[in-house]
Amino acid sequence: MNLGIVGATGLVGKTFLSLLEKEKTFPINELRLFSRSLSPCFVLGRNLSTQSLSPLAFEGLDICFFSAGEEVSRKWAPVAVEKGVIVIDNSSAFRLDSDKLLIVPEVNAHLLSRKAQIISNPNCSTIQLVVALQALEKSFGLQSVQVISLQSISGAGRQALESLKQESLDILQEKTSYKTEKISHAFNCIPSIGSLTKGSFCKEEMKIMSESKKILNRPDLKISAFTVRVPCLNSHSEVVRFSVKKTASLQELEDSLMKYVRVLSPYPHARQADQEKEVFVGRIHKDPCEKNSWWMWIVSDNLLKGASWNGLQIAQELAKIINK
Ligand SMILES: NC(=O)c1ccc[n+]([C@@H]2O[C@H](COP(=O)([O-])OP(=O)(O)OC[C@H]3O[C@@H](n4cnc5c(N)ncnc54)[C@H](OP(=O)(O)O)[C@@H]3O)[C@@H](O)[C@H]2O)c1
Numbered sequence: 064m065n066l067g068i069v070g071a072t073g074l075v076g077k078t079f080l081s082l083l084e085k086e087k088t089f090p091i092n093e094l095r096l097f098s099r100s101l102s103p104c105f106v107l108g109r110n111l112s113t114q115s116l117s118p119l120a121f122e123g124l125d126i127c128f129f130s131a132g133e134e135v136s137r138k139w140a141p142v143a144v145e146k147g148v149i150v151i152d153n154s155s156a157f158r159l160d161s162d163k164l165l166i167v168p169e170v171n172a173h174l175l176s177r178k179a180q181i182i183s184n185p186n187c188s189t190i191q192l193v194v195a196l197q198a199l200e201k202s203f204g205l206q207s208v209q210v211i212s213l214q215s216i217s218g219a220g221r222q223a224l225e226s227l228k229q230e231s232l233d234i235l236q237e238k239t240s241y242k243t244e245k246i247s248h249a250f251n252c253i254p255s256i257g258s259l260t261k262g263s264f265c266k267e268e269m270k271i272m273s274e275s276k277k278i279l280n281r282p283d284l285k286i287s288a289f290t291v292r293v294p295c296l297n298s299h300s301e302v303v304r305f306s307v308k309k310t311a312s313l314q315e316l317e318d319s320l321m322k323y324v325r326v327l328s329p330y331p332h333a334r335q336a337d338q339e340k341e342v343f344v345g346r347i348h349k350d351p352c353e354k355n356s357w358w359m360w361i362v363s364d365n366l367l368k369g370a371s372w373n374g375l376q377i378a379q380e381l382a383k384i385i386n387k
Contacts, residue, residue, distance in 0.1 A: 064090050064382055067124045067148070069139065070131030071096035071104065071113050074221050075153055079128060079371035080106050086375065090382060095124060098131075121146040126381060128374050129153060140181050149381060150181045151374045158183040158274055165277050168376040169323050170197045175380050182377055187369025188212045188267065188290065188299050189274040191361050194342045194368070195324050196305070200279055202319035204308035206355070207285035210271065211302045214256060215295040215333065216248055218365045223248065227294060253292040265290060298333035299369060301361040310355055313347060320344055324361075336362045340372045 066089075070076040076098075083089060084107060096104055097120065098113040105111070114120060116135070121127065121143040129136045129143075130153040140150045140157070157163045164174050164182045167190055175182070185193070192210060199205055216227045230249035233239040246253055257266025264272075271288040275281075293300075311319075317326050323342070325331070330345030342363040350356040363369060 064125045064378075064385075065093040065095070065123055066091055066378070067095045067097065067121065067127035067143075069097040069116065069127060069129045069135065070153075072098040072100070072102055073130055074217055074224065074366055075130035075370040076128075078366040079130070079374065080104070082367070082371050082375055083107060089375065089379060090386075093123070095120065118142050118146065121148050124148045125385070126151060126378050128378070130370065130374075144180045149179055151184060151377050152181055153184045153370055153374060155186065155270060156183075157181050158185060158270075159277065165274060166377050167193055167278055167373060168380055169194050170278055171280070172377075172380050175377070175384060177384055179381070182381075184370065184374050184377065185274045185278060186267070186270040187218055187365035188214060188301065189271050189278070190369050190373050191299060191342045191363035191365075192271065192301060192303065193275050193278045194363075195303070195320060195344055195359070195361050196275065197279055198319045198323045199305060199307055199316070200281065202309075202315070203311050205279075205281065205284060206306040206308050208275070208287070208306075209304045210286070210288045212267075212271070212288065212290045213252075213293045213295070213300040213302070213333075214267075214290060215293065215297050215299055215365060217297040218256075218299060218369070219248075219292070224296065227296070231294070248292060248294055250294055252294075254289070256290045256292050264288070295333045297364060297366060298336040298362055299365045300333050303359050303361060304350060304356065305359070306353060306356040308355070313349075316347055316357065320347075330360050331362045333362055336364050338367070339364055340367050342368055 096113040126149045128151045133154040133156045136154040136156040227248045255265040259265040267290040268288040324344045327345045331343035346360040
């Protein structure tokens with residue numbers, strides 16, 4: 064396969080490149096890297112340099128992985144498709160378009176086909192959530208879901224990660240005051256991610272709710288989300304309360320979840336999930352307030368399963384279809 068990576072110097076792009084190094088199974092012929100600033104990269108034993116985007120630059124590629132934000136995807140993904148390239152897009156640009164696929168391979172890889180043009184990778188907090196939810200949906204039927212996410216700073220990109228590190232150092236060295244009125248991520252919890260509508264949900268919450276319904280193919284699912292940015296460097300955590308249609312025991316819930324996630328006792332935590340490809344679940348326990356209602360805790364590396372690993376899994380599925 065001739066593979067392109069747009070945003071190769073960003074957090075997701077770099078994680079994708081290190082995955083390619085580790086997962087030597089993906090059949091790569093040519094690798095073409097793109098970014099805004101041109102930088103040298105040593106990857107898969109090759110000395111490469113990133114290049115700028117242009118219509119000609121897509122010629123001859125089979126698959127191109129986009130992770131350079133919504134604006135770049137809106138402008139350039141259709142250009143790549145024109146050149147016969149299959150696009151796997153990490154941005155939110157096309158996720159909810161009714162004619163575009165939104166894929167988490169453990170849930171809906173069966174929708175992939177040779178005809179696919181732009182395939183969206185879901186939002187990072189949605190991916191880890193639906194991997195666990197679909198196990199429950201299959202075995203017991205989901206009635207309702209409420210999720211509170213505790214999202215790491217790497218989810219906001221390279222610049223946000225660097226600012227958090229610098230600001231944390233400044234506070235620890237007493238160069239900056241801990242008390243502040245400004246919205247600062249260091250040693251803080253910010254109860255909104257993305258634009259916020261007064262008296263309603265923020266953008267990240269809307270993404271979790273609508274993307275989950277689409278991926279699980281449950282437009283009627285009662286799902287509500289509240290998202291919080293926390294000062295973890297990497298891996299998103301989620302507190303999930305769910306109700307199922309069929310009565311189940313704790314053992315039955317764990318057995319069903321274990322087919323798709325790693326259930327750890329008493330619980331997994333964010334730094335433990337760092338650099339792991341799996342989704343981890345723990346603290347499953349009954350909610351005494353309502354019949355068939357439960358709590359659980361989900362953790363996963365947002366740069367891996369939440370972005371690059373999910374994208375590479377999609378590319379692997381496509382490679383199987385194309386090479387059949
Ligand atoms: N971070 C996550 O956990 C995560 C998870 C799921 C989805 N996503 C999505 O993935 C995308 C990338 O996220 P990220 O965290 O990797 O961001 P990032 O660290 O800020 O990296 C952005 C990348 O995009 C490149 N870029 C920006 N404008 C460009 C342009 N006009 N032409 C070519 N390249 C351009 C940058 O190149 P330069 O180095 O030259 O500036 C850089 O390589 C976003 O859409 C984000 O929403 C992120």
